[in-house]
Amino acid sequence: MTDAPLLSVRNLRVTFPTRQGLFQAVRGIDFDLGRERLGVVGESGSGKSMTGRSVLGLIRPPGRVEADRMEFQGQSILNLSERRMRKIRGQRISMVMQDPKFSLNPVMTVGRQITEAYRLHRRVSRADAHAKAIEMLRAVQIRDPERVMDSYPHEVSGGMGQRIMIAMMLAPDPEILIADEPTSALDVSVRNEVLSIMDNLVRDRGMGLIFISHDLNMVAQFCDRVLIMYAGRIVETLPARELHKARHPYTQGLLASLPRLDAPQDRLPVLTRQDSWRDDDLIAPRADTDLPGGL
Amino acid sequence: MTPPMLAIRDLNVWFGEPPDRVDAVKSADISVAQGESFGLVGESGSGKSTILRAVAGLIDSWSGDLQVAGLKVRGARRDRQFFKTVQMVFQDPYASLHPRHSVDAVLSETLHLQGIGNVDQRINKLLDDVGLGRSFRFRYPHQLSGGQRQRVAIARALAAEPRLLLLDEPTSALDVSVQAEILNLLSDLRAEHDLTYLMVTHDLAVVGHMCDRIAVMQHGRLVEELPVADLRRGAAKAEYTRGLIEASGSLGATA
Ligand SMILES: Nc1ncnc2c1ncn2[C@@H]1O[C@H](COP(=O)(O)OP(=O)(O)OP(=O)(O)O)[C@@H](O)[C@H]1O
Ligand SMILES: Nc1ncnc2c1ncn2[C@@H]1O[C@H](COP(=O)(O)OP(=O)(O)OP(=O)(O)O)[C@@H](O)[C@H]1O
Numbered sequence: 039m040t041d042a043p044l045l046s047v048r049n050l051r052v053t054f055p056t057r058q059g060l061f062q063a064v065r066g067i068d069f070d071l072g073r074e075r076l077g078v079v080g081e082s083g084s085g086k087s088m089t090g091r092s093v094l095g096l097i098r099p100p101g102r103v104e105a106d107r108m109e110f111q112g113q114s115i116l117n118l119s120e121r122r123m124r125k126i127r128g129q130r131i132s133m134v135m136q137d138p139k140f141s142l143n144p145v146m147t148v149g150r151q152i153t154e155a156y157r158l159h160r161r162v163s164r165a166d167a168h169a170k171a172i173e174m175l176r177a178v179q180i181r182d183p184e185r186v187m188d189s190y191p192h193e194v195s196g197g198m199g200q201r202i203m204i205a206m207m208l209a210p211d212p213e214i215l216i217a218d219e220p221t222s223a224l225d226v227s228v229r230n231e232v233l234s235i236m237d238n239l240v241r242d243r244g245m246g247l248i249f250i251s252h253d254l255n256m257v258a259q260f261c262d263r264v265l266i267m268y269a270g271r272i273v274e275t276l277p278a279r280e281l282h283k284a285r286h287p288y289t290q291g292l293l294a295s296l297p298r299l300d301a302p303q304d305r306l307p308v309l310t311r312q313d314s315w316r317d318d319d320l321i322a323p324r325a326d327t328d329l330p331g332g333l
Numbered sequence: 334m335t336p337p338m339l340a341i342r343d344l345n346v347w348f349g350e351p352p353d354r355v356d357a358v359k360s361a362d363i364s365v366a367q368g369e370s371f372g373l374v375g376e377s378g379s380g381k382s383t384i385l386r387a388v389a390g391l392i393d394s395w396s397g398d399l400q401v402a403g404l405k406v407r408g409a410r411r412d413r414q415f416f417k418t419v420q421m422v423f424q425d426p427y428a429s430l431h432p433r434h435s436v437d438a439v440l441s442e443t444l445h446l447q448g449i450g451n452v453d454q455r456i457n458k459l460l461d462d463v464g465l466g467r468s469f470r471f472r473y474p475h476q477l478s479g480g481q482r483q484r485v486a487i488a489r490a491l492a493a494e495p496r497l498l499l500l501d502e503p504t505s506a507l508d509v510s511v512q513a514e515i516l517n518l519l520s521d522l523r524a525e526h527d528l529t530y531l532m533v534t535h536d537l538a539v540v541g542h543m544c545d546r547i548a549v550m551q552h553g554r555l556v557e558e559l560p561v562a563d564l565r566r567g568a569a570k571a572e573y574t575r576g577l578i579e580a581s582g583s584l585g586a587t588a
């Protein structure tokens with residue numbers, strides 16, 4: 039069990055019926071996740087969120103998930119029954135959704151949501167759960183946790199919503215955290231604090247982190263490895279610190295379109311997408327090596 | 334002399350009653366000239382969205398003086414003329430789109446409300462402008478990715494052909510290439526139609542690219558206002574601003 043990957047995915051496909059026929063949001067991707075920080079980048083609509091959601095059985099019908107393999111510590115979790123998935127979701131694998139405020143219950147206070155979620159997974163008293171919730175909110179740099187505990191989701195700011203969601207998902211100590219744009223609304227200083235919390239969990243407790251983000255610089259600095267998605271496929275896999283040496287023209291184009299504080303320009307370069315990128319050969323070697331979570 | 338497009342004087346915004354009252358914005362002054370692009374940055378929870386929401390008439394517990402194109406606005410009442418002048422793009426695109434309205438319905442509603450004709454053509458043009466394309470026209474919000482939803486929200490704001498756009502983290506849900514497209518589009522529109530922007534973002538490189546001046550917020554107060562050139566040079570006065578610049582610089586170095 040020592041070096042089996044935490045998560046192993048082969049030929050994952052996610053399909054939706056639409057007016058124009060079947061739409062393939064994810065088109066056969068392979069990856070392993072070890073006890074590492076795995077970044078997932080790629081343009082809007084490339085399938086990042088659907089990849090994360092499919093791991094937790096969160097693709098709603100008529101959407102369909104198929105795969106040759108989807109294993110969590112060696113056990114198949116592909117299309118598990120809702121009853122069995124509920125034992126895993128939130129407790130062993132949790133996900134911070136891209137729309138945090140939308141994923142919170144609008145008519146329940148933040149405090150009640152965090153404590154109830156926590157008590158679902160841990161047998162603790164209400165008072166202990168309350169204390170844990172306050173501790174978690176403080177850890178994600180919420181200034182006045184007592185007030186925020188009594189607030190409803192519409193009463194907190196965008197970035198506070200994100201941090202509440204992170205606090206709630208980390209409280210039960212999951213083995214895998216899937217974080218979908220978890221820091222997109224955070225100012226840099228708060229963001230760095232939140233990143234270091236996740237970092238510690240990976241290093242100290244061996245959590246596996248799937249980190250979905252648009253922020254290429256941040257991913258390059260923070261993650262160990264990066265998957266680059268385009269049109270439902272992984273077009274390239276790189277060690278994070280070599281992101282700037284990307285070989286795929288798509289990844290290079292993404293890097294070029296970033297505005298920079300130190301080098302102002304009138305217009306930002308934009309990508310000219312090539313039809314061939316959809317189905318070209320993949321640049322990275324396929325991930326089915328015997329080094330789980332490695333390249 | 335033309336009045337500023339947006340003049341905010343001594344704005345205070347609070348929520349709730351004592352002892353639970355939250356003072357979200359304290360005595361803020363901002364003036365944005367016609368045709369200017371002004372950035373608002375700062376700590377999460379510091380009151381940035383609250384300022385925009387108060388201007389847009391979504392909050393009634395405020396005091397101070399708010400003027401749009403020289404006209405005073407009061408309380409939370411805004412007439413149709415106001416929304417012809419001012420549109421807002423919300424931070425949270427999911428919440429701002431009605432789950433049962435298709436993209437087509439959202440855009441045609443705005444066009445009709447503003448008495449803009451040629452609806453069919455306009456919708457296609459708007460979808461092209463925000464890089465979505467026509468195949469998205471009959472989709473519902475749950476059938477869109479996060480960034481696609483945000484682009485619908487931007488298209489809706491542009492549909493009304495406003496003069497002042499309040500943009501709350503307009504591109505933070507977008508990947509960098511779509512962000513570049515949207516920022517270029519916003520720059521073009523500003524140049525063509527002399528639009529005015531008040532833009533909230535946590536990304537200093539984005540404000541640096543888009544804005545002429547910025548204000549920095551912390552704990553409900555504006556701690557500093559500075560021209561973007563100073564931001565670039567790292568010539569900020571407030572300690573908090575310097576910290577922000579430093580923290581983002583350390584990450585920017587890898588690109
Ligand atoms: N219910 C659905 N029906 C049809 N298409 C869908 C549905 N849900 C998602 N899609 C499509 O699947 C594709 C992948 O969506 P996904 O949410 O994974 O994108 P993403 O990479 O997370 O993008 P973003 O960065 O904008 O969040 C998108 O093109 C989206 O429009
Ligand atoms: N409806 C409300 N009721 C009570 N408090 C509120 C309400 N809306 C906002 N607040 C509080 O006002 C403060 C400022 O919130 P605001 O949304 O303006 O922050 P922000 O600067 O936009 O932050 P972010 O960058 O995280 O979006 C926060 O402490 C928030 O909890």
Ligand SMILES: [Mg+2]
Binds near residue numbers: 086478
């Ligand atoms: Mg997404």
Ligand SMILES: [Mg+2]
Binds near residue numbers: 195196381424501
């Ligand atoms: Mg906000």
